Amino acid sequence: MAKVVKFGGSSLADANQFRKVAQIIRSDRKRRYVVPSAPGKRSPEDIKVTDMLYSCYDAVGLGRNATAEFLPIADRFDGIISDLGLTISLDNEYEKITENFKKRVGRDYAASRGEYLNGIILANYLGFQFVDAAKCVFFTANGDFDPDLTDACLSSVLGGYSEAVIPGFYGAKPDGTIQTFSRGGSDFTGSVVAKAINAEMYENWTDVSGFLAADPHVVENPEIIDYITYKELRELSYMGASVLHQDAIFPVRAAGIPINIRNTNAPGTMIVPEAPEGTEHKIITGIAGKKHFSVISIEKDEMNSEVGFLRRILTVLDNEGLGFEHIPTGIDTMSIVVSTEELNSHPDTVRYISQITHANH
Numbered sequence: 279m280a281k282v283v284k285f286g287g288s289s290l291a292d293a294n295q296f297r298k299v300a301q302i303i304r305s306d307r308k309r310r311y312v313v314p315s316a317p318g319k320r321s322p323e324d325i326k327v328t329d330m331l332y333s334c335y336d337a338v339g340l341g342r343n344a345t346a347e348f349l350p351i352a353d354r355f356d357g358i359i360s361d362l363g364l365t366i367s368l369d370n371e372y373e374k375i376t377e378n379f380k381k382r383v384g385r386d387y388a389a390s391r392g393e394y395l396n397g398i399i400l401a402n403y404l405g406f407q408f409v410d411a412a413k414c415v416f417f418t419a420n421g422d423f424d425p426d427l428t429d430a431c432l433s434s435v436l437g438g439y440s441e442a443v444i445p446g447f448y449g450a451k452p453d454g455t456i457q458t459f460s461r462g463g464s465d466f467t468g469s470v471v472a473k474a475i476n477a478e479m480y481e482n483w484t485d486v487s488g489f490l491a492a493d494p495h496v497v498e499n500p501e502i503i504d505y506i507t508y509k510e511l512r513e514l515s516y517m518g519a520s521v522l523h524q525d526a527i528f529p530v531r532a533a534g535i536p537i538n539i540r541n542t543n544a545p546g547t548m549i550v551p552e553a554p555e556g557t558e559h560k561i562i563t564g565i566a567g568k569k570h571f572s573v574i575s576i577e578k579d580e581m582n583s584e585v586g587f588l589r590r591i592l593t594v595l596d597n598e599g600l601g602f603e604h605i606p607t608g609i610d611t612m613s614i615v616v617s618t619e620e621l622n623s624h625p626d627t628v629r630y631i632s633q634i635t636h637a638n639h
């Protein structure tokens with residue numbers, strides 16, 4: 279059996295972090311498939327390599343010199359290589375990349391090079407096989423992720439290697455164009471890899487100690503959640519708890535593979551299909567909150583006995599193309615919680631709802 283381990287950008291920001299990562303991987307022989315992000319910030323003022331790549335690509339688009347603009351990025355990777363005492367050179371890769379920047383092959387391609395180059399270095403450092411995600415993570419021609427093709431290809435390619443590094447965040451369309459997932463998408467790649475090799479665990483190593491039971495900006499010293507179900511996690515993430523990319527649970531959930539969010543200092547949070555026995559006493563797993571909602575409050579005597587009332591109200595939202603988040607109801611009251619921004623762009627909604635509420639049926 280194998281574990282898939284994903285490391286975020288701050289875990290791979292410099293050579294020291296690489297050493298810690300290697301130690302973690304070597305301390306458990308099951309950690310055989312590794313998904314890295316691009317190097318992240320080394321200090322609060324530092325810039326993530328992904329952001330440097332976007333800016334560099336844009337600068338080249340404005341006519342600036344590609345090689346000169348790329349230099350600070352190359353320096354970051356070369357710094358890691360030399361600090362680790364590796365003998366590889368990425369000069370040919372840098373040349374290819376700057377050529378492609380000049381040819382304007384796309385912003386996604388540009389952003390993806392952070393994971394790509396970091397993957398080459400990490401594979402070399404660990405002595406693992408490097409597997410380019412462009413060869414086994416696929417999108418359709420119109421840019422949707424292609425789970426079936428990806429799963430088939432990844433499991434056959436990775437089946438051939440007992441240990442491999444697969445860069446996160448990107449894949450390719452049928453014509454070979456590189457496409458990325460949304461920001462933070464290496465979490466998703468890790469999940470897809472875990473599913474493809476039928477891993478016993480997907481470990482997501484990050485700079486936090488796990489999922490917190492509340493927002494530390496609001497509640498002092500909240501507890502770390504030890505077990506959380508996929509469903510609970512969806513609810514908490516949607517409400518703003520952002521430790522994991524929001525789509526990352528889908529691939530592993532289908533296969534029942536647990537995710538372990540953790541860092542070096544703590545066992546972290548296990549994300550599982552069902553809460554394990556013995557944890558039932560924890561009635562509330564966590565609390566999260568989100569701002570910028572509006573509540574449309576509706577009051578009508580004996581609303582509950584008026585057949586079809588809710589449907590008529592919801593038809594207004596349908597016609598306006600307005601989604602809703604939550605509808606708590608009472609015997610004579612109902613509240614529709616909607617995004618304030620969306621409501622503001624559909625200013626007639628409240629008037630239509632009011633007309634329905636005051637009509638006699």
Ligand code: ASP
Binds near residue numbers: 326446447461463
């Ligand atoms: N490097 C990418 C980003 O900054 C993807 C990731 O870190 O997961 O969004």
